[in-house]
Amino acid sequence: MKSVVIEQPNQLTVADRPLPQPAAGEVRVKVKLAGICGSDSHIYRGHNPFAKYPRVIGHEFYGHIDAVGEGVSPSRLGERVSVDPVISCGHCYPCSIGKPNVCTELVVLGVHRDGGFSEYAAVPARNAWKIPETIADEHAVMVEPFTIAANVTGQAQPTENDIALIYGAGPMGLTTLQALKGVYKVKQVIVADRIDERLAMARNSGADWVINNSQRPLQETLAEKGIKPTLIVDAACHPSILQEAIALASPAARIVIMGFSSEPSQIIQQGITGKELSIFSSRLNANKFPVVIDWLARGLIDPGKLVTHKFDYQHVTDAIELFEKDQRQCCKVLLTFN
Structure with missing residues (x-):
């Protein structure tokens, strides 16, 4: 499979990577759309103190489940999902008071662990949130920003x-x-x-x-x-x-x-x-994916008003450079996969 990899600051490649196999408690997502965020640019340019290289960037992504690991119901195969990039331990003090976004062992997909700018990504099953059929793909990929x-x-x-x-x-x-x-x-x-x-x-x-x-x-x-x-x-x-x-x-x-x-x-x-x-x-999100999915289902927000550009993932360098340089015309840039 192809993945967008930051090998080191200012060095981006679209590289061949092995197809990931979901571990116990994980699902594999066949990525369809991903959004570019300022933090992706910061990792690319070496300005994110939390990132380690090489790294597959991307923490805003959407697709469907095409494989499940041990302990995950096969009924989830084929689900359309948006992925919460926040992975927390569940038992430290912040987690115990409902703030997994500042977990003492926080892992963020696309920062501390490989993310979603890839044709496939293995993620914890609990982080893959089912998207109702009434919600369009381009809105589903925007759940994380909201x-x-x-x-x-x-x-x-x-x-x-x-x-x-x-x-x-x-x-x-x-x-x-x-x-x-x-x-x-x-x-x-x-x-x-x-x-x-x-x-x-x-x-x-x-x-x-x-x-x-x-x-x-x-x-x-x-x-x-x-x-x-x-x-x-x-x-x-x-x-x-x-x-x-x-x-x-x-x-x-x-x-x-x-x-x-x-x-x-x-x-x-x-x-x-x-x-x-x-x-x-405020940092990241604390269990807010179901909240935003509900907002979308009820038509309370319109993510389409923010999307200004789309690129095939093979042109990710052009997409990031546009995102960085054109603050007048460019707001949200999406990458298309598959």
Whole structure:
């Protein structure tokens, strides 16, 4: 079989690999579609501290089960499945309180273990979630990105009366926007970004107000309308954003940080305690696949609005380079297999 392998930073090959045989408790997935994420690019470029090489990247993938390991019912053969890349131990403290996404022995497909940019992938059976026939293939492959939004909103618990502000109209900001509008029915969602084309995507995904904050401080723009957000989601993840969010926030607001920046953020503690703000962080997803599959089945979100490009997996280098360089026209890029 063919697999997309990062041999070492900046060295990608489409290599012949042995067909994997599912171990006990595993299934083999014949991959049909996979999505490119920023973390795939980071591994390719050597910027992910958790990755070890060589590595088959890809943690957003969908296909059907074509083989099962010992202990897995043969009735699962042929199932259409989307794969949760989070593999956890199930017994450490984070796992015991429902946070397998920060398991002390966390393994992420495509990062710590070979992932889904491959014609076939062996994965734990419990991580392969059945997709109803009513959900299209191109929506099924987008389950994982939307689980990030489900994780964010699950922590922040939005209400219809929130005034929400999202920093960043990239894939993570847009999935969160769709969750806030489509699932939680938040009446006012504002999206700030520095790229007009991305803001147009946000408007298309339901944003009530989009702001290009490249020319004028966001604080001035919001102050003109007397707006103090009650929920702020940082999906842009620049170190300067946290302090600005603290300053912008309404008293008793919630702030969610989605990023992995290693640069320090300088914050004024009084701004947090003076308003009694709640600050959350969110990594990956904690058992959110069934949540998002339900959202899709009920038509509450529309992943198709995020998909801008598709490539055959043989052209993965071109696909990743487009994803990295064209932030104006490119949002979600899918790879096709088989």
